[in-house]
Amino acid sequence: MMGISQHDASFDALYKCCTSIVNMATISMARIVPIIVSKLIILSTILSPLAIIHASKENQGFVRTLDRNLHGFKKEKLTHFRVYWHDIYSAPNPTAMPIVRPPSNTSATLFGSISMIDDPLTEKQELSSKLIGRAQGFYGSAGQEETALLMAMNFVFLEGKYNGSTISILGRNSVFSKVREMPVIGGSGLFRFARGYAQANTCSFNAKTGDAVVEYNVYVLHY
Numbered sequence: 332m333m334g335i336s337q338h339d340a341s342f343d344a345l346y347k348c349c350t351s352i353v354n355m356a357t358i359s360m361a362r363i364v365p366i367i368v369s370k371l372i373i374l375s376t377i378l379s380p381l382a383i384i385h386a387s388k389e390n391q392g393f394v395r396t397l398d399r400n401l402h403g404f405k406k407e408k409l410t411h412f413r414v415y416w417h418d419i420y421s422a423p424n425p426t427a428m429p430i431v432r433p434p435s436n437t438s439a440t441l442f443g444s445i446s447m448i449d450d451p452l453t454e455k456q457e458l459s460s461k462l463i464g465r466a467q468g469f470y471g472s473a474g475q476e477e478t479a480l481l482m483a484m485n486f487v488f489l490e491g492k493y494n495g496s497t498i499s500i501l502g503r504n505s506v507f508s509k510v511r512e513m514p515v516i517g518g519s520g521l522f523r524f525a526r527g528y529a530q531a532n533t534c535s536f537n538a539k540t541g542d543a544v545v546e547y548n549v550y551v552l553h554y
């Protein structure tokens with residue numbers, strides 16, 4: 332009801348306005364022109380402070396709005412890549428190192444322990460296959476009941492046009508689940524503005540040494 336009556340009222344006002352414009356048209360041009368000019372002056376007086384505020388918002392010296400098309404961010408695309416992540420604790424060339432020992436020796440999940448990694452990412456499951464990049468970062472045991480790692484790592488690519496570009500992965504990795512999903516939270520180089528997810532599934536794990544090979548399927552939206 333409220334909406335309808337408001338609508339009627341505004342229609343009424345519009346009608347009155349139109350009628351007065353028609354009436355005005357019957358008045359001689361000599362009278363109308365000064366009226367229009369004075370109305371324009373009033374209007375511009377009202378609007379000019381707004382225009383100044385608007386302009387200063389866009390030009391504050393240290394900040395400006397850019398045209399995304401001119402900066403190469405025209406069309407977002409979805410890229411999938413698959414790499415094999417090699418976490419090696421065993422000699423002679425470990426790529427993962429415990430940097431914080433588990434604070435408690437009774438925790439089955441080694442809660443609180445942290446490892447730093449610089450793991451090779453290869454094209455195939457074999458470590459000897461082509462090196463695509465490296466996974467650099469750390470992970471820590473963040474679950475007291477279930478083994479769940481907090482992963483914080485950057486994949487840096489070393490191949491072709493991706494050479495030097497990175498993506499950042501931050502997420503929960505419940506290592507004994509078949510497939511674990513972790514968010515891709517950003518990137519650099521060709522992966523600027525990246526967002527997406529990574530799915531990890533373990534190909535092999537040596538409980539004695541701690542060595543693991545994990546397949547990572549990464550889906551990234553970027554420009």
Ligand SMILES: *[C@@H]1O[C@H](CO)[C@@H](O)[C@H](O)[C@H]1NC(C)=O
Nearest residue numbers: 432433434435436437438439
């Ligand atoms: C476990 O930790 C407690 C307290 O820190 C210590 O007294 C005990 O010797 C440790 N046990 C082993 C097997 O390391």
Ligand SMILES: *[C@@H]1O[C@H](CO)[C@@H](O)[C@H](O)[C@H]1NC(C)=O
Nearest residue numbers: 488489490491492493494495
């Ligand atoms: C990747 O970039 C580095 C440093 O810019 C360069 O030394 C290396 O040869 C490049 N690798 C490939 C495969 O293009």
